[in-house]
Amino acid sequence: MAFPTRDDLIDFVYEEARMLDDGRFDEWLDLWTPDSFYWMPLDYNQQDDRHVTSLLHEDAFMRKLRIERFKGERTFSQKPKTRCHHVLQRPFIDHRDDEKGEYTTHTSFHYVETRLDDQILLAATARHELKLIDGRLKITHKRVDLLNSDAAFGNIQMFL
Amino acid sequence: MSRYASDRRAIEALVRPTEVHRDIYIDEEVFELEMKHLFANTWVFVGHESQTPGKGDYITTEIGTQPVIMVRHTDGEIRVLHNRCPHKGTKIAIDRAGNTGKFFRCPYHAWSFKTDGCLLAIPLRKGYKDTGLEESESVKGMAPVGAVKNYRGFVFARLNAEGPDFEDFFGQSLSSIDNMVDRSPEGRLEVAGPPLRYMHRCNWKMLVENQTDTCHPMVAHESSAGTAIELWEQMEKPEGTKKPMAMEVIAPFMSPYEFFENMGIRTWPNGHGHTGVHHSIHSDYSAIPGYFEQMVAAYGEERARAILGENRHNTVYFPNIMIKGPIQQLRLFKPVAANRTLVESYIYRLVGAPDMLLERTAMYNRLINAPTSMVGHDDLEMYERAQEGLHSDGLEWVNVQRLYAPDENFDEIAVENGTTERQMRNQFHAWTKYMTMTMGGDA
Known part of the structure; x- marks a missing residue:
């Protein structure tokens, strides 16, 4: 890819969500740069990812751990396994810098997670920071804001 | 039909020396009585x-x-x-x-x-x-x-106008709050951000008991802590690479039984107690640059060493909080219904200490106590399975017998093997005391 088109960027965001819904986790892990972070704040408009609590702030090691744990025989909260389902609104391209190969998208989505007889619905917004590396788009940062991030939740087990 | 209301004998019969009746966890009327008596008589x-x-x-x-x-x-x-x-x-x-x-x-x-x-x-x-x-x-x-x-900044209340004095109720257990506050060079804590709020479909006491249950981490948390250790060992890295902070936090959950046996449990009167008398899963964290020097400047070296040498694991303040002094955390187990508990997990900044300490504290809270936590997921799974399983008529009693000794006296402070369930028995002893205190009838 020379420079990603608008469609390339939008397709990337859709494809990422589909990997999670399909359980193609190793492919999903490969979408990220080594020093990237997945961040899910706890508070509305939270700016600090280190000195107050977040729901998730995962580097490559923690993302890999979470995925490996899903596969384990003694992962009791995943017996039976959770399934998830994303419904995305068309992503906005908030920022593009072809010279640096850096792009930012903003995506509203609904997320459904189910296990046994339970099913939860969450409304969220994802902000992807993407970088073009060796002709491939990679995620350098993904921020997911839950609409009700300050609500009391039961288990949320998958990546949104 | 009322089975328990104002009947202290029926309440007392729910707690035996080595087992407790399931109604303590699943019966709505017992829950209502807890709200009326236990949570009104205690701090x-x-x-x-x-x-x-x-x-x-x-x-x-x-x-x-x-x-x-x-x-x-x-x-x-x-x-x-x-x-x-x-x-x-x-x-x-x-x-x-x-x-x-x-x-x-x-x-x-x-x-x-x-x-x-x-x-x-x-x-x-x-x-x-x-x-x-x-x-x-x-x-x-x-x-x-x-x-x-x-x-020292922690606000407690007693709903009833009459009842035990604060100092009598907590006694020497306040040493755990002291240690947490003393870890600030200025002797002061500040809440950092809003708490995690995690809803559990189980009875509140299951969570309180779990705080001193040292035989579950290596079993229930094998999938998170055990996998973390495996991944770290498999990872290609230069010789002597320092463990990342997240590994320091999560790996000790896989410590062997022996580690937990030797850490010790101390119980205080009125249902309070703590794990980690001699060492704990918080003992081997890396030193934070500059912090020890600040503590020595504030307290002198001997006192600073004494404060930082105390690495208590979980301190339960009966009825419904747990604090972790070494990482400045408080978890509040709010009863909502017999089968519903809201857990709020707060973190505090040590005023005058390096920010990196707060970073570790926030990380601990996120990794262990969040609704998105791999560790929390397996704990919740166990509680909810227990809440459902207790409805089985296969057995009506829950066992709390580990390292039981006849004639246990909960009015005395005791230090025992770290895998004892004495602290759970201590809580139930206090439970009966404060449930029946205002019920009338003969004790």
């Missing part, structure tokens, strides 16, 4: 003073299931009031935190109250002339709780 954590630093600052919370407001009064002291308008019952405040200025004003009919609860004004007051309002309960304003104590 229950309300909030931290730094949540209401200025006059008029308030938070809304619950003591048991009773809605209350903790507010900084115009005299600078913290008051705890029932969150109910004395007129029609409307909750006076429902946001989790705010500032009300010099008075509360009910949004329904504009009755207003000073921040100590006293009635300030009623619109069109002449409508109550000669009605006897002055003799009513309503005229007293928003009712304060029975008693309030601010202990």
